[in-house]
Amino acid sequence: MTLLDIEEKFDITMESYFDYERTRLDLALRHMLTWDLSHAELASDIRVINRRLLNLLAAGKLYVDQLKHDFVILYGRRSQQWASVEEKRRTLRSTSLGYQVAAVLRDHIQHRGLPVNALYYQKTATAKDEEGQRRLQALADPYLDVHELQSDREVRKDKELLNRLQELAHRVPVTPLIKEYLGCLGELHKKVREITSAEGDACEGKLRALLSRAEAKFGPAPVVAVAKLLEDGSYGEEHHVFEDLLALRQALLRKNAFLSNIAQWFVSTEHARRDT
Numbered sequence: 236m237t238l239l240d241i242e243e244k245f246d247i248t249m250e251s252y253f254d255y256e257r258t259r260l261d262l263a264l265r266h267m268l269t270w271d272l273s274h275a276e277l278a279s280d281i282r283v284i285n286r287r288l289l290n291l292l293a294a295g296k297l298y299v300d301q302l303k304h305d306f307v308i309l310y311g312r313r314s315q316q317w318a319s320v321e322e323k324r325r326t327l328r329s330t331s332l333g334y335q336v337a338a339v340l341r342d343h344i345q346h347r348g349l350p351v352n353a354l355y356y357q358k359t360a361t362a363k364d365e366e367g368q369r370r371l372q373a374l375a376d377p378y379l380d381v382h383e384l385q386s387d388r389e390v391r392k393d394k395e396l397l398n399r400l401q402e403l404a405h406r407v408p409v410t411p412l413i414k415e416y417l418g419c420l421g422e423l424h425k426k427v428r429e430i431t432s433a434e435g436d437a438c439e440g441k442l443r444a445l446l447s448r449a450e451a452k453f454g455p456a457p458v459v460a461v462a463k464l465l466e467d468g469s470y471g472e473e474h475h476v477f478e479d480l481l482a483l484r485q486a487l488l489r490k491n492a493f494l495s496n497i498a499q500w501f502v503s504t505e506h507a508r509r510d511t
Contacts (some may be wrong), residue, residue: 236474237308238435239403242487244298245424249491251291252417259375259410260502265374266356277354284377284409285349292341295420299324302427307432316430323426333415333498335396339384347387351433353406366393370505372478378406411498425494434486442476 262280266272302324306317328334340350357374381400384390390397400407415431449459463471493500 237259237305238431239480239484239487241298241302241305241351241427241431242484242491244294244301245420246491247488248291248294248417248420251287251294252413255284255287255291255413256410256502258283260376260504262354262358263373263375264504265310272356277345278436280375281351281354282347284290284352284354285344288340288351288377288409288413292337292344295416296341296450297339298420299423319430320423320426327419327423331400331415331419332396333412334419336400336412337397337416339390339393340379343387343390345386348383350379350383351377351409352380356439377409378410378413381405381407390454397472414498418491421494421497423489428488428494429476439484442481443475444476502507 262283302320303317306314306320310316317318327339343350355374355376355378357372357376359372359374361372363372379400381397382405383404384400385397445461446459449456458475460473460475462473465471
C-alpha cells in the first residue's frame with residue numbers, strides 16, 4: 236500500500252503538469268482564433284495559469300516531502316535506501332535551476348503572492364517550407380516577474396538564485412523552468428522505482444498467493460479481508476485485498492513510464508509530414 240501511495244502521488248503530480256500544459260495549449264488555440272486581448276480577458280487567463288501552477292507545485296512538494304515518511308515505513312529510519320534517494324534529490328536540486336525556482340515559487344505563492352503577472356500571446360511566422368509557404372505559430376507563454384520575487388524576504392536570502400534569474404531577464408519564461416523541474420522529479424521517481432521494484436514485486440506475489448489460499452479455503456470472493464487478531468479475541472488492523480487493487484500499481488507503472496527527458500518533449504498541432 237505504501238508503494239501504491241508513492242505511485243499515486245507521483246501520478247497526481249504528472250496530471251497537474253498535464254493540466255498546466257493543456258491550459259497553455261487551450262489559451263493559444265483560443266487566441267489564435269479570437270484575438271481578444273482586453274484587460275479582463277488577460278487577467279482571467281493569468282489567474283487560470285497561476286491556479287494550474289499552484290496545483291502543480293503543491294503536488295510536487297507533496298510527492299517529495301512524503302517520500303521520507305514512506306521510506307521509513309518501507310525500510311525503517313536511517314535506511315541506506317532512503318539515503319540513496321535523498322542524495323539523488325539533493326543532486327538534482329543543486330544542479331537544476333528549474334528545481335530551485337519551483338521550490339521558491341511554491342513557497343512564494345503560499346506566503347506572499349502570485350508570481351505570474353505577464354502572459355504573452357505571439358503569432359510568429361515560420362520559415363518558408365518546400366512549397367514556399369509560411370505558417371503562423373501561435374503561442375501562450377506565462378512569465379515570472381523577477382522584481383516581484385525580490386520583494387519576498389525569504390527569496391532574497393537566496394542571492395545566488397536571484398542573480399541567476401536576473402542574468403536571464405527582468406521577466407523570465409515559466410514553462411522551460413517548470414519542464415526542467417518535472418524532468419528532475421521524473422529522474423527522482425526513476426531512482427525510487429529502481430530501489431523499490433524488488434520489494435514491490437515480492438509484496439505483490441505474496442498478496443496474490445494470499446488470494447489463491449483464500450479462494451482455496453473459502454471459495455471465490457471479490458474481496459479478501461486480512462485482519463490482525465488481538466489477544467482478547469478482537470480485531471485490530473484490517474486491510475482489504477482484491478485483484479483490482481494489485482493491478483492498480485502496475486497500471487500506474489505503465490501509465491507514467493516516460494520518466495527521462497520529460498523536459499525535451501513538446502506538443503504541436505502542426506501536421507507531421509511522413510514519407511510514404
